[in-house]
Amino acid sequence: MKTIMNRAFALALLYIASVSTIVYSQGEPTYKNLSYGPYERNIMDVWLASSEKPTPVVIFVHGGGFTAGDKSKISKMNIEQFLKSGISVAAINYRYRTNEPDGVFASLNDSKRALQFIRYKAREWNIDKEKVGMYGGSAGAGTSLWLAFHDEMSDAGNADPVLRESTRIKAAGAVSPQCTYDLLQWPKLLGFDAQNEFERTGDKDVLEFLGLKDMKELESEKGKRIRAEADILSLISPDDPPFFVSCNMPGDIPPKTRGQLVHHPMHAKILLEKGIEKSVNVSAFIPAYNYNDNIDVVSFFKEKLK
Numbered sequence: 377m378k379t380i381m382n383r384a385f386a387l388a389l390l391y392i393a394s395v396s397t398i399v400y401s402q403g404e405p406t407y408k409n410l411s412y413g414p415y416e417r418n419i420m421d422v423w424l425a426s427s428e429k430p431t432p433v434v435i436f437v438h439g440g441g442f443t444a445g446d447k448s449k450i451s452k453m454n455i456e457q458f459l460k461s462g463i464s465v466a467a468i469n470y471r472y473r474t475n476e477p478d479g480v481f482a483s484l485n486d487s488k489r490a491l492q493f494i495r496y497k498a499r500e501w502n503i504d505k506e507k508v509g510m511y512g513g514s515a516g517a518g519t520s521l522w523l524a525f526h527d528e529m530s531d532a533g534n535a536d537p538v539l540r541e542s543t544r545i546k547a548a549g550a551v552s553p554q555c556t557y558d559l560l561q562w563p564k565l566l567g568f569d570a571q572n573e574f575e576r577t578g579d580k581d582v583l584e585f586l587g588l589k590d591m592k593e594l595e596s597e598k599g600k601r602i603r604a605e606a607d608i609l610s611l612i613s614p615d616d617p618p619f620f621v622s623c624n625m626p627g628d629i630p631p632k633t634r635g636q637l638v639h640h641p642m643h644a645k646i647l648l649e650k651g652i653e654k655s656v657n658v659s660a661f662i663p664a665y666n667y668n669d670n671i672d673v674v675s676f677f678k679e680k681l682k
Contacts, residue, residue, distance in 0.1 A: 406422050412468070412538075417472070417486070420447065422465070422501070423466075425464045430502050431464045431504060432508070432681035433464040433503050433509070434677050435467075435468060436466065436511060437470070437511070437512035437515075437519045440515055447467035448467075457674045458674065463681060470490070471486050480606065481606075488523060489538065491508065491523060492540075493541075495508065495542060496537060507546050509546055510545055510548050511551070511620075513551040514552050514639065517550035517551050517552060517554075521548055521550050523548070525608060530542050547619065547676070547681060549620045549673040550620065551622050552625065553621060554638060554639075555642075556607045557607070558604070558606045558607040558610075560582075566640065567629075608647075609647070612651060613656075617656075617680075618657035620660070621647050621651075623644040623662050623664070641663075644662045645662055
């Protein structure tokens with residue numbers, strides 16, 4: 377177990393980079409830096425589409441390895457295209473996993489709350505809470521898929537009305553995703569060993585990512601539950617919403633850079649094949665493996681939400 381944890385797969389995931397996008401410079405949001413939770417980074421920007429009837433909404437989750445990035449990375453072009461199509465848009469910040477006792481789950485659960493907050497505001501904002509999509513690149517891609525595949529996490533009896541809202545979404549988009557956040561599965565799933573390409577990492581970094589204290593806790597029943605909770609692949613089931621997965625990185629084996637490792641098209645291919653296996657409606661653009669459904673993320677949401 378210790379040997380596997382020292383593999384570069386673990387180090388690489390700690391540096392998941394955000395996918396480059398166009399930063400918006402105009403088109404002021406309807407609500408800017410609106411707080412959706414108790415933490416400093418629990419803020420969002422919201423653009424409401426003009427419509428007499430409730431509109432669908434797409435939520436953008438930024439990348440950055442859960443240690444960097446912010447909501448300004450949303451594509452201005454995407455915002456304009458969504459609004460023109462009568463789809464409202466939100467872009468969120470969330471806590472970084474660094475120094476958080478729950479590790480990556482601090483980030484994931486913030487995004488969950490942001491989704492629930494938007495549903496809580498649905499009537500006020502003229503939003504159709506049954507037509508909610510999420511997308512992002514890298515860390516934002518994994519977050520969107522985690523929420524798409526996860527069972528319902530609403531808490532009907534919670535004193536906080538936001539947390540009573542559903543966490544299920546209608547569609548998800550994933551640009552250059554990772555196939556799972558259970559890091560120990562990477563060597564087996566990806567099928568190539570990058571250990572000679574990159575420096576080793578310590579166990580403490582992997583434990584911090586998952587919010588675990590030590591090796592004993594990792595190997596305990598608690599550790600197994602946390603690994604399962606982080607395993608995006610194992611969450612996929614036939615009742616999950618359609619998703620779009622794309623990656624235009626080259627398929628070099630072994631990968632030539634750390635960035636290529638964490639965004640290798642094999643991740644996207646694995647997710648596509650698991651979706652097909654589970655009878656989930658999945659579209660893809662992965663040129664390295666000759667997958668091209670002639671659809672982009674905006675067109676995907678226009679089709680699934682409208």
